[in-house]
Amino acid sequence: xxxxxxxxxxxxxTVAVYLLLSRNxxxxxxxxxxxxxxxxxxxxxxxxxxxxxxxxxGEETGNFTxxxxxxxxxxxxxxxxxxxxxxxxxxxxxxxxxxxxxxxALRGTEDE
Amino acid sequence: xxxxIVLPMVIPILTGVVLIFLRSYVKIQRVLSILSIVxxxxxxxYILNRxxxxxxxxxxxxxxxxxxxxxxxADSFAMLLVVxxxxxxxxxxxxxxxxxxxxxxxxxxxPFVFFLIAGVNGSFLTGDLFNLFVxxxxxxxxxxxxxxxxxxxxQLVESIKYVSINVLSSWFFLVAIxxxxxxxxxxxxxxxxxxxxxxxxxxxxxxxxxIFLIVFSLKAGLLLYFWLPGSYSAPPTVVAALFGALxxxxxxxAMFRMFTLIFYHEPGITHKMIxxxxxxxxxxxxxxxxxxxxxRQIVSYNVVIAVGFILVGLAVSTEVAIQGSIYYLIHDxxxxxxxxxxxxxxxxxxxxxxxxxxxxxxRNYPILGWxxxxxxxxxxxxxxxxxxxxxxxxxxxxxxxxxxVLLAIAFISSIFVLYSLLRIFMNCxxxxxxxxxxxxxxxxxxILIPCVMLGVLTVALGLGAEGIAVYVSDAAHTLMNPxxxxxxxxxxx
Numbered sequence: 001x002x003x004x005x006x007x008x009x010x011x012x013x014t015v016a017v018y019l020l021l022s023r024n025x026x027x028x029x030x031x032x033x034x035x036x037x038x039x040x041x042x043x044x045x046x047x048x049x050x051x052x053x054x055x056x057x058g059e060e061t062g063n064f065t066x067x068x069x070x071x072x073x074x075x076x077x078x079x080x081x082x083x084x085x086x087x088x089x090x091x092x093x094x095x096x097x098x099x100x101x102x103x104x105a106l107r108g109t110e111d112e
Numbered sequence: 113x114x115x116x117i118v119l120p121m122v123i124p125i126l127t128g129v130v131l132i133f134l135r136s137y138v139k140i141q142r143v144l145s146i147l148s149i150v151x152x153x154x155x156x157x158y159i160l161n162r163x164x165x166x167x168x169x170x171x172x173x174x175x176x177x178x179x180x181x182x183x184x185x186a187d188s189f190a191m192l193l194v195v196x197x198x199x200x201x202x203x204x205x206x207x208x209x210x211x212x213x214x215x216x217x218x219x220x221x222x223p224f225v226f227f228l229i230a231g232v233n234g235s236f237l238t239g240d241l242f243n244l245f246v247x248x249x250x251x252x253x254x255x256x257x258x259x260x261x262x263x264x265x266x267q268l269v270e271s272i273k274y275v276s277i278n279v280l281s282s283w284f285f286l287v288a289i290x291x292x293x294x295x296x297x298x299x300x301x302x303x304x305x306x307x308x309x310x311x312x313x314x315x316x317x318x319x320x321x322x323i324f325l326i327v328f329s330l331k332a333g334l335l336l337y338f339w340l341p342g343s344y345s346a347p348p349t350v351v352a353a354l355f356g357a358l359x360x361x362x363x364x365x366a367m368f369r370m371f372t373l374i375f376y377h378e379p380g381i382t383h384k385m386i387x388x389x390x391x392x393x394x395x396x397x398x399x400x401x402x403x404x405x406x407x408r409q410i411v412s413y414n415v416v417i418a419v420g421f422i423l424v425g426l427a428v429s430t431e432v433a434i435q436g437s438i439y440y441l442i443h444d445x446x447x448x449x450x451x452x453x454x455x456x457x458x459x460x461x462x463x464x465x466x467x468x469x470x471x472x473x474x475r476n477y478p479i480l481g482w483x484x485x486x487x488x489x490x491x492x493x494x495x496x497x498x499x500x501x502x503x504x505x506x507x508x509x510x511x512x513x514x515x516x517v518l519l520a521i522a523f524i525s526s527i528f529v530l531y532s533l534l535r536i537f538m539n540c541x542x543x544x545x546x547x548x549x550x551x552x553x554x555x556x557x558x559i560l561i562p563c564v565m566l567g568v569l570t571v572a573l574g575l576g577a578e579g580i581a582v583y584v585s586d587a588a589h590t591l592m593n594p595x596x597x598x599x600x601x602x603x604x605x
Contacts, residue, residue: 042286083275
């Protein structure tokens with residue numbers, strides 16, 4: 001199971017890198033979103049994908065699922081949501097202001 | 113009363129939240145923000161002094177004893193930086209009152225400054241790697257907003273680069289955390305240190321440490337500083353000063369923690385890498401600083417040089433060098449804020465950022481001119497000012513460690529700093545004045561006084577270095593002896 005997820009992470013990263021390297025701003029944002037999904041999966045996998053009970057203290061002990069990676073992923077998902085939302089708004093504003101969503105047109109600094 | 117150490121993060125957050133509701137009442141926003149920053153300064157100084165008496169303080173959230181829960185740890189190094197952050201923010205707020213304008217103040221400028229401070233202080237205080245990530249993100253998200261606030265074209269274009277770079281580096285941060293958790297099974301920094309000391313820092317852990325190094329280098333602008341000059345020169349003056357003074361320093365802080373507390377077993381690989389990166393940063397920053405004619409770019413490249421210089425201290429990792437780095441870190445936070453303010457004020461007065469188009473400013477604004485002169489001397493490390501002690505100690509440390517090449521590069525870069533600022537000084541302040549009596553823009557007191565306050569602070573830090581010597585040597589001692597930190601965190605009350 002771990003191997004499968006790791007391969008999935010690899011595929012996601014490949015897709016994300018492809019999108020990140022493109023010239024279209026929206027594609028770059030989608031790429032960053034997929035990239036963060038890949039790392040969330042990685043976080044979960046690195047904790048070990050055990051099947052077990054919910055980690056509640058006091059019940060008869062079996063093997064518990066490690067709760068920590070899930071807490072980490074939950075936080076990371078919230079953060080990546082926020083950043084993606086911000087990036088989308090930023091892209092929209094940039095498009096309105098410059099009239100272009102082509103990253104190669106936005107290169108360099110103009111001397112004022 | 114260890115609960116106190118959460119206050120440097122909680123006060124700014126609460127203030128930020130309250131200020132959101134006071135959007136249209138600019139006066140109340142100003143008063144409240146000053147009150148809360150003063151409270152933060154007071155509490156931080158109190159905690160700093162308590163650490164000297166009681167040793168390192170820690171706060172376990174929810175009563176979960178380490179290594180299980182998340183926690184805040186306050187040692188001298190962290191608190192010194194918290195105190196400096198709070199003081200500088202206070203002064204910059206004064207500058208903001210008279211410079212950012214109503215459109216900013218109505219658009220949640222102060223709340224975001226406070227969220228930024230909360231993130232910065234949280235990163236300094238946390239004792240847990242994932243919390244460090246969260247605090248970094250709090251800081252970065254507020255910085256994204258601050259850099260785009262105003263929405264000029266250049267800001268938007270630069271902030272796309274800035275945001276993308278930071279999203280990528282946050283991604284690497286998470287990857288490194290995932291691998292570290294998979295390998296060692298903990299994220300508490302002290303516990304990590306213990307576990308890694310037990311199993312030894314093998315090749316796998318060294319690779320993970322290098323991923324962390326890359327992440328923090330991106331945040332600090334060590335070697336990977338290509339995004340920095342552009343994004344630091346785009347936003348309004350106060351925001352640029354906040355960024356220049358605080359943001360890179362958080363990356364530097366994280367690097368110091370990582371490579372003195374957790375990954376200190378393979379200095380031949382990691383610390384040598386830091387050394388090489390610092391050297392290249394110093395060279396690249398120096399070239400950038402003398403290559404540009406735009407005053408904002410020159411100032412931004414000076415940030416890069418300082419980052420390289422501070423990390424020379426970490427690269428050689430002797431107690432004296434670390435002390436030097438801490439002195440220089442504090443000095444740099446003050447002086448970079450001042451430098452950005454001065455550069456911004458000059459642009460505001462003349463309406464241009466090109467140094468060849470300014471001339472003779474000192475005739476119209478003598479105080480500004482002499483402040484710039486002091487800043488220049490302080491950055492170059494001329495004795496009575498604050499840059500001197502840091503440079504001496506870092507120099508002494510590198511000699512002890514026999515890293516003469518680093519020493520040479522670090523000190524030669526100071527000459528470039530001096531040269532790049534002298535160019536500004538000669539071009540903009542000396543010579544015939546370009547401003548005639550009629551369109552002489554009056555220098556507002558609200559703009560001048562914060563600059564003078566920072567100037568006084570740099571002189572005071574230079575003359576009164578003995579005053580903070582206790583704290584700095586304690587901080588360096590704790591950094592060089594990780595067992596002190598571990599003992600403070602892992603022992604039960």
